[in-house]
Amino acid sequence: MHEKLIFRKINKDEIPILYDIIKERIQWMGDNDIKQWEVVDYESLFPLSYYEKKYEKGEIFVLVKASNNELLCGGVLLEHDDLWDDDEPSIYLHNFASKLGYPGIGKIYMKYTEEYAKSIGKIFLRLDSINSNKKLTKYYEDQGFKPVDFNLDVSPQHSTVTMHERVCVIEICNMKDFQELILDNVKELKSVTFRDMEINEGFIDKFWELFSSGIKELNFENCRTVDNYSFSDLFDGDYSVRRLVIKSNDLTMDDVDSIFSLVNPYLIREFVFRSSQLNVSIVEKALTERLGSCSPKLEILNTDS
Structure with a gap:
């Protein structure tokens, strides 16, 4: 993508837009038989109010077009995640979704996220996926992420997830x-x-x-x-x-x-x-x-x- 992009914190009026992108992505996953968010009843776990709270904490970052502020993708970036049992300086990416029709934009977002992580002294960029989603695991591996040697059960659905990390180089x-x-x-x-x-x-x-x-x-x-x-x-x-x-x-x-x-x-x-x-x-x-x-x-x- 050759158009200039901006990586920044989300504005309050953009929260419903990001939420719509997430719902569209959930529908897309179902249409393509991809077992990820629908496995854990994603919209119930992460309703609109969840994103509003994350906005208040300044934890949602988005990628937008510089020309018109069109929101292309976004995610929640945390400096601590209870799913991980170590204290390595990391940024944890959750609730990440990209707008349909923009192939490759997710890779660009992750690169911006890595640069942000390095700018605040972090070493790892970390995320997770449902263990059965082999396509997503392969996608993360292609982006330089490596599966970590342990899995966890996520309540209440008890779906096994794989933890992935990439060194911020x-x-x-x-x-x-x-x-x-x-x-x-x-x-x-x-x-x-x-x-x-x-x-x-x-x-x-x-x-x-x-x-x-x-x-x-x-x-x-x-x-x-x-x-x-x-x-x-x-x-x-x-x-x-x-x-x-x-x-x-x-x-x-x-x-x-x-x-x-x-x-x-x-x-x-x-x-x-x-x-x-x-x-x-x-x-x-x-x-x-x-x-x-x-x-x-x-x-x-x-x-x-």
Whole structure:
């Protein structure tokens, strides 16, 4: 969608409009045999008065056209949710619905929601779905959400729901922004993406200043190594990272072999590499030799074997 959009809190006179969108979506689900809201008698659980109360608390956010304020989708955004049994800093999305006839608008709304979550210091964007709704689960997975390992029963209907979460990723594309980060900005961070940056002495020094204790997910997209530095210079012999993604033609076989020996073998769960310098079979062999029975998932993309 090319039209300019605005993400903001709902106005009071827009509450009935959002409620109509939700009712239309419930009807659409029924027409398409999608088991979600009608399974839990949604309109009884969440009547118009529910949304009026959420408006008073400032918890409903909508996406509208900038040109005429047409409301395209909306949802309730919470900073706490009793369905989740941890205190991870998160935004919880509920009662989310988009207007029929605008395919892809839900994905855009979630992106705005993620940006909002990051702006107030949150790490996760979280939501849930009826466990039997496989289409919705697949939709969330396509948007980068991962199912959490537990389900809950929702009273009074006792419908099993699946909890989903997506890490709110900070993306760094230039050295100026990187240098301005301080430890307090990133100490709760779980994922970071570096894009189109040079891996040099200044980068490595700043990286170790901020991420010496490790990070859950680390991504390098089209980064370049210069001045005889390499990606393996970013890790020591026991670096804590669960998912490492490096997509750069500067990534060498020697780099990969060193990285396998420099990350914590008991924590790493997945490597994703893309480089024209990699040989798939040799990388797979090196992984087995270095990590043995601890070998994590390995994915090698677009390589010249």
